[in-house]
Amino acid sequence: MPRVTIKEIARRAGVSKGAVSYALNNQPGVSAATRARVLRVAEEMEWVPNRAARQLSAARSETFGLVLARSAQTLTEEPFYMGFVGGVESVLAERSYALALQVVTNLDDELATYRKWAAERRVDGVIVVDLRVADPRIPLLRKLGLPAVLVGDPELADGLPCVWTDGTAAMHTAVGHVASLGHRRVARVAGPPEYGDVWIRDRAFAAASSRYGLQTNVIHTDYSADQGAAATRDLLAADPRPTAIIYDNDLMAVAGLAVVQGLGAVVPRDVTLVAWDDSTLCRITHPRLTAMSHNIVAFGAEVTHRLLALLDRTPTPAHPPTTPLLIIRDSSAQPPP
Amino acid sequence: MPRVTIKEIARRAGVSKGAVSYALNNQPGVSAATRARVLRVAEEMEWVPNRAARQLSAARSETFGLVLARSAQTLTEEPFYMGFVGGVESVLAERSYALALQVVTNLDDELATYRKWAAERRVDGVIVVDLRVADPRIPLLRKLGLPAVLVGDPELADGLPCVWTDGTAAMHTAVGHVASLGHRRVARVAGPPEYGDVWIRDRAFAAASSRYGLQTNVIHTDYSADQGAAATRDLLAADPRPTAIIYDNDLMAVAGLAVVQGLGAVVPRDVTLVAWDDSTLCRITHPRLTAMSHNIVAFGAEVTHRLLALLDRTPTPAHPPTTPLLIIRDSSAQPPP
């Protein structure tokens, strides 16, 4: 079956190619009657614009880019990403934008990908996740002139538009929760310190702990279940051991729970656990985990809206950050006497 | 900065645009000396091909499509997808192919996506997952002439190229495992019966059970943690209750474990659990779950290779199916006396 092009539509509607283009793009230059006729013909012939042609001439690709720089292993483990991608897609779909998703293993490859995309004019803009402290991607994107929306605190974004949740407030809530239950020795199993979110939460954890006069202990991990389990084992081997542990994601919290149970201890009687990034995981364990919850799908959608607005040059008021909600379930209770 | 095009390269190398194209694409038509010179100039100028232009003239998009028709919820829960995507990407990256990933909520939208992609010439081929019984996507893809590789048993693929794991053999292994431990009442918490894999496993479960003379019970779910938990509750409420439960994914198995524990029972003393689709989840619970394991990342890579070969018209011998490996951990043991 031959592809239907605007040339063919033009022939059938009895106008020129250019007029058809104006009509189909809702641009001035054709009368209402002609526009209607062209649209009807296009409809009848089931015309679909050719992305490549449009991209070539209009210099817009109608595609956003998203690079995930994590190991394949991490990506399968972390429920975060799929949800985020889903949220992004939900917005893109209605504008018939496409998403170019690239999975790489390290930051250098991610930088290389941006370079390539910029050179190829492959994407109109990118969504940047896992913001680092002094992130090298920020100056690169500036230099490349690639529109971007960052996922992370403005403190880390260096002026680029960003969407974030208030990690500081969330951490104060979490620490306040365990402190008010009576815990005095509280540990934190954190992600990699080079991640901006982790850095902010580290700082907030220190501040909140000192406010409540807590004894603390922080172990940094790579976010993996294995290291979360190992960290938990280390913490529980200490003397005196912490009575509450706050994790930086839900995967490590679940792994930690299993470690506690493996040692014959009972949650929350012997130790209180608090997870971050509440996903289904936290609801299907026994006991169910208390967790800091944020709507990741909505988050992905919000980021995408910002990027679309950025390209439309719509002045968008910086959305106030959402604060994750602490969902109190069965893994937090008073400390043992 | 002005984009560097082959026109500019041609000027600098003192040849025509056409010659440059031949040189850069390793096609005959230019001498070795000219080719080398052109390549050097292109290198120096950091030329990157413009995807849109190439796609427009060559009628190849160098993009594969993957549609995931599940709820955003399921996608975040199921570790399967991200791993699969990672495997696909790993192969595409080295050929500098791109992946168009589309997340939709139902099969009709998936069909519409294929139609759109075919019309737009958006993708060179598609990877189809979650094969159904009498899958409507197969005739559509045939009609559209869209090259495709299916993930699923040839019995379901209706002649289209496919890659699969031997679900029948795997189920016999799983049932054999619990039967040899001495279990006689074995239940199965299955996925939706319209999925081809589920259908095949249903059949294999029935066959294997009758071979070992087992009493069985099958509950179909939507693969979600919630329904997995509910099914487990129902099974355990029966009298006599099954002493072993085989789940169709790992998420439901983990949810089932929590239900068992919530009822005060102990795994594997009181009930044996076997999961499918072994992911990290199965290793971080307590006790760790016995599971049917297959390498999902490698699977995604294999599928992608098949699709590339299909487009190259390389006659690829149908890869013999891999059989998932039963990883015996701590959730399976002899039934209570």
Next chain:
DNA sequence: TGTGGTAGCCGAACCGGTTAAGTAACGCTG
């Protein structure tokens, strides 16, 4: 030495859109 074949390159058409520039018709104004 004339003929045929071929390697190597050029020029131009083409893919399917967008868009600037040009033109004809029309209405309005003084």
Next chain:
DNA sequence: CAGCGTTACTTAACCGGTTCGGCTACCACA
């Protein structure tokens, strides 16, 4: 009714590649 601005369209260039027909120079061969 000349002059002017608008409207509604056409024409043609353009985006950056690929590809095909044709030209030239060179070589082999009879």
